[in-house]
Amino acid sequence: MIGDLVGSRTASDRRGVHRQLTRVLDAVATELPPLDPAVVVAGDELQLSYPRLGDALQAAFLIRLRLAPEIDVRFGIGWGTVEVLDSRSGAQDGPAWWQARSAIETVEARAQHPGTRNARFCYRAGPDGEGPDEPAVEAALICRDQLMGSLSTRSMRILGGLVAGRSKTEIARTEQISTSAVSQRVQRDGLDVIVAASAMLREVG
Template sequence: MYLAMIGNIKNAKAINQHERQKAHSLLSNSLRYINKKYPNRIVAQFTLTIGDEFQGLLKSGTNLFEIMDTISLTMKTIGVDLYFGIGVGTIITPINPRFSAGIDGPAYWNARTALEELKINDDYGMNAVRFNYKQHPDEALINETIALGEYMKFKWTQSQLDLLAGVIE
């Protein structure tokens, strides 16, 4: 079993070309940092894929929220918010540890479904994370717990976000 993450820039089409290039550059740097910081957790490195999307494959959920917070806080420095779809499942294609694009299987299918569901219902813009693990009896509880945490984080002040960034660092 693997944990796949697919991330996406919220409202990317509303960002002008110059700011979008800046966002892609910052996101790319953030993903490189994640790949270097968590080599023992990552099965396939986080990679920019198509448009304003990125993905990566993890061995487990260890450091998952730290990884998402690191990427999110980096992007918030330029006013860009992200969505994260998390899927649990198997992989049916060969895994290239240096490049997560092209890898396929239920883990990524579940992450894609989670991302699509999140874009339809993000709790009025306050929820940025959704989990999908088909047939797991606790999936609804996990998503409700994540949504509660995301709601609380949405209300944080800049100093609270700065404190989180310092704790992660």
């Protein structure tokens, strides 16, 4: 899995961005332990690997959700084998990384077009089509991206609360609005759909 922070090079507080990214990566790794610790490389790119596609998709979703709205991030996720080139440095190569690179390049290209400007996730199966069905996963990701791309800052926070398992009443108290107002946003913005789609994507092998 390769993540790329959107517009981070022009951020006024790059140290603050890095601190927030590190906090989120540590929190998500506690919930969904990766195969290896996250690596943040030059250009504000992050790299992670998971044994299951569903875990990688969920980790990427949580990272994006918890960095929003201050920091935006795109993800490319690839399926395949990994070769450790150097056990001391942890340098890796192999089809999984090649496919992840192809995926991040694809999602970046999509985001340049008005019709797919909300694209944030892309999945590529193995070089010979190995792994979960690419078109099916991609269809779900594109639709979820479109829903999330239209959310206001408050709706994104409410979505984060729902994903964390908080009740609408608890969320309303935090947002200082009525429970009815939360329910209206959930229905209007399709937040329950996003939660359900993400839960289903997590079950992908």
